[in-house]
Amino acid sequence: MKSCNNKKCLGCGAFLTNDPNSLGYVNKNLNDVDYCIRCFRLRNYSEIDNSNLNIADIEKQIEQLDYSKSIYIFHVVDVMDLDNTVLRNFINFQNKLVFIVNKMDCLPKQYNAELTASMIYKTIESFGYNDPKIIFTSSFNKSSIKKINKLVANVNIRKQKALFVGCSNVGKSSLINQLLKLNDQNEELTVSPFINTTILLKQIKVGKNLIIDTPGLPQKQNILNYVENKDVKRIINLKNSCSINYFINPNQTLQIEGLLSIDYLEGTKSSFTFYISKDLKISRMKSSNADKNWEINISNPKIIKFLPKYHEYKEIEICLDKDHKHNLDVSGLGLITLNKGIEKIKVKTLKEVGISVTKYAII
Incomplete structure (x- = not known):
């Protein structure tokens, strides 16, 4: 039975x-x-079984929520993937919404905090949000966790429900776990680097307050959807993230294992700064050797590459203003800063993976 x-x-x-x-x-x-x-x-x-998981059911749950009721929205986004994690779904409710910009610990130890904050504000505003309320945080930053906790309490006092929403893998569960720890509670949500670990709405008591955790909205463009589960942890190893600089000339290529290739086509000698996991190997080579090296990578069992059933690649040529730096957002992989002097690049990756040059460079 x-x-x-x-x-x-x-x-x-x-x-x-x-x-x-x-x-x-x-x-x-x-x-x-x-x-x-x-x-x-x-x-x-660290094993996940999604054989019984229906992504359409998750999307339907989010769509059917009545945001017009007494709800206050905590929209968690990934600072390293703003272009793909800021959702337009809540523009009509922005008077009762705060953005939780998460994973700030992934930024370099030294950066212009004021400039970065300004660029993040402008990025969110470009999605249609006016004068957005923002809390910058990470699951390791106690002062920001306390700010979120205080706001949750104030929301509950106003008889509103604190609703945590966001895309898959933005770190919602990690933040909620830190709120629980702050209130001396031990019940921990499942936290992992895998996609869609939360699958149904959950009402969680945090101290004297209640929050509602929603399933992460699936991101079809996220690179994590297209690699082996064993490789996901290497790609998203936040505790081992770093910035790596490469100074190269045109006609040189940088490749991240079997995941991404960047040909430097036009410009002066300049630097490409990678904000990715240290567990990933970056190779530099002459562009004339790039195709050969790519084929070697995807046949090497020790190299991270896409699942065999995904084999259609895209190549995108991108023209840049050489007088400004830019951020290249590779969904789920990280950010790459294209510094001044770079005029044209060509990016190669899987057809399904989201690639964009952000409107504003946050780092």
């Missing part, structure tokens, strides 16, 4: 059930466990 009840998995929010074909499956008495098998294996073995 397949049994189910109203008890939810603390990790993903699915209702616990003994039905092996359903999300929230457990093979024990439902009253004896707090996590479904999917979350248990994810937390303990």
Whole structure:
């Protein structure tokens, strides 16, 4: 007999059930466990099983939420992927919305904080938000976590629901876990580098206050969708992120394993600054050797590359103003600063992966 009840998995929010074909499956008495098998294996073995996951169901949940009611929106975005994580869905409700710009710890240790903040404001405004309210944070920054906690409390005092929304992998669950720790609570949401670990709405008590955690909106353009699970942790290793400078001339190429290739076509000798995981290998070569090196990479079992079923690549030529620096946003991989002097590049990656030169360079 397949049994189910109203008890939810603390990790993903699915209702616990003994039905092996359903999300929230457990093979024990439902009253004896707090996590479904999917979350248990994810937390303990870094393995994820999305075979029962329907992305359309997640999108439908978000679409059906009534934002016109007494809700205050905490929109979590990734500072390293603003172009792909700022959502236009909430423009009509911006009077009751705050942006939580997360992963600020991924920026270099020394940077112009005032200029970066200004560029982030301008980026968010370019999506149609007027004078946005912003809290800059990371899951390791206690002072900003306290700010968020105070705002959640104020929202609850006003009889509003604190709704946490955002794309997959922006760090919502990590932030909520820090709010729980701040309030001396031990229940931890499932946190992992994988896509869509939260799958149903969850009401969470944080101290005396309530918040609602929503599933992360899927990003089809995110590079993490197209690599092996074992490689995801290397790509998104935030504890091991860094900035790496390469000074190169035109007719040289930089490649990140089997994931990305950048040909420098026109300009003067200049630098490309990569804000990515240290676990990723960057190779420099003559552009005449780039295609050969790419083929070697994608046949090397030690090199991160795309899943075999994804094999259509795109090449994009990008013209730049040589008098300004620019940020190249590769969704899910990181940011690349294209410094002054660079006039034209060609970028090669998988057809599905999002590539854009941001309107404003934040670093």
